[in-house]
Amino acid sequence: SYFFAIDFEMLSPVEQSILRVVAQQSTATSDTLRGTLRFDDSAIGAGLDRLADLAYLRRGPDQSFLLRNSFFRHWLDDWMRDHDDVDNVVTQVHGMPVLPSPEVSDDGPLETIDGRYTLLARVGEGATGIVYRAHDTLLDTEIAIKVLRPEYCAHEGALERFRQEIVLSRDIGHPNVLRTYHLGEYRQRKYLTMQWVDGQTLAQLIADEAPLEEAASVGIALKLSAALEAAHACKVLHRDIKPQNIMVDRQGEPFLMDFGVARVLGGPGLTSSGVFLGTPNYASPEQAGLQTLDGRSDLYSLGVVLFEMAVGRRPFLGDTSQDVLTQHKQAAPPDPRSLRPGLSDDLAAVILRCLAKDPAQRYPNATALRQALRQLG
Known part of the structure; x- marks a missing residue:
């Protein structure tokens, strides 16, 4: 229950409110949630998508939303009984004065x-x-x-x-x-x-230019491995490495961002809590299996990003988040050379080592990955 509490606190107010309604009603449709909660429709829609990605929710046969994990549902029932003032808190949030969002103007500062x-x-x-x-x-x-x-x-x-x-x-x-x-x-x-970074996310860059030139892919991965080397030296795991969390400036320099779900090694939240944290498309097998994580989990996620830069698609595709998580745990990744003929053998070998199911078969740390990438330059 301790880890459920930690993970629940990391959700946004919209996401927490959605889970409370679903728990109270056992099942809820999108229309029910939009009629019950005092949030914008777009915020509720985004919250539902993220909760599905995080494996909190699943769809029933009638396409209504249900809680996926029975242990979490029991914990949330107990939590709501202990927090019967939560609806007042939500009302206060929506009753608070709001700073108007400035509109873009060509006439000067906003x-x-x-x-x-x-x-x-x-x-x-x-x-x-x-x-x-x-x-x-x-x-x-x-x-x-x-x-x-x-x-x-x-x-x-x-x-x-x-x-x-x-x-x-x-x-x-x-x-x-x-x-x-x-x-x-x-x-x-x-x-x-x-x-301020004058550029775009790596996700936008991939969408516009994928597959990237091999030298560009290696250069970005090299800088990111150095960033992870520094983070891991501080005993920090990122846990959500993906193109959306990487900015790239106009000179091609990458910047790793969004440490909102990061954890300190040896601290709470790194062992199984019954709730997935991260992004399914980039999750390591041990992350997908709710197992204890170390720095090699981040290296796997960076390997998925490197695969996507070099090939133009992710190694595992599926109709649902659960399909993708299962593939991360069980399926062998495709050889990137089969999807991009002409990709160098050395880069393919680096990618596949990052994507090894067993953490012991990956690079032992970010330093070793950085050194391997440097040899490709």
Whole structure:
């Protein structure tokens, strides 16, 4: 139950609310959830997708949503009995004043936050908030600011994840780890200040240009392995390495970001909790099997990313998240040369070693992987 509590706290307020409704009603449709919860339809839809990816929910024969894990369902029933004031908390979140989202204008800056951060342009939007390019007038430099959605601003579990981002990026201190600087508040809305990267996510780059040139794939993986080397030296496991969590600037330099589900080696949350954390398409076999993790799990995930860069698709495809997780645990990966003739034997060998089912057959650590990739350059 201790690990269920840790994992549940790492979910967003929307995701927690969805699980509570499904637990209370035994089953719930999308329409029921949208009619019950006081969140935007888009936020509920995104929450359902993520909970399905994390294996909290499954579809019944009538396409309604059910809790997948019976042990978690019993734990959540007990949790709700001990937290009968939770509905009041949700109501307070939706009743709080909201910082209007500035609109992009061609006539000049959008708004200045705390008299210091001038918003210049809206550049993206995700489940947790809206991202802006901004100018830090005190340090005279460009940064990124994420203005958090209202439901995250009063949720201590979600805010703790953002604080973890700041601490871990500072402690790791590697040039290929995206820095998160500060969690602030302005007009009762929380915001994060982060390093500005003029570029795009690796997911966008793959979608536009895959397969990448072999030298580019190796170069990106080399820098990311160095970032993991630094993280693991600080006893930090990322646990969610995927192209969406990697920014690439216009010079091709990658930046690993989003340590929101990271864990410190030897700390709570690294052993089986009955709930999957991560992203199924990039999960290691031991992660998919809810087993104890170490740094070699991150190397497997990086191997999946390297496979996707070099080939243009992931090694395992399936109709459901569970199908993909099962393949990660049981199926041999395809030889990348069968999907991209002309790929070098040496790069294929590095990829396949990363994707070994048994962690003992992978590179022993990020240093060894970095050295192997360097020899390809």
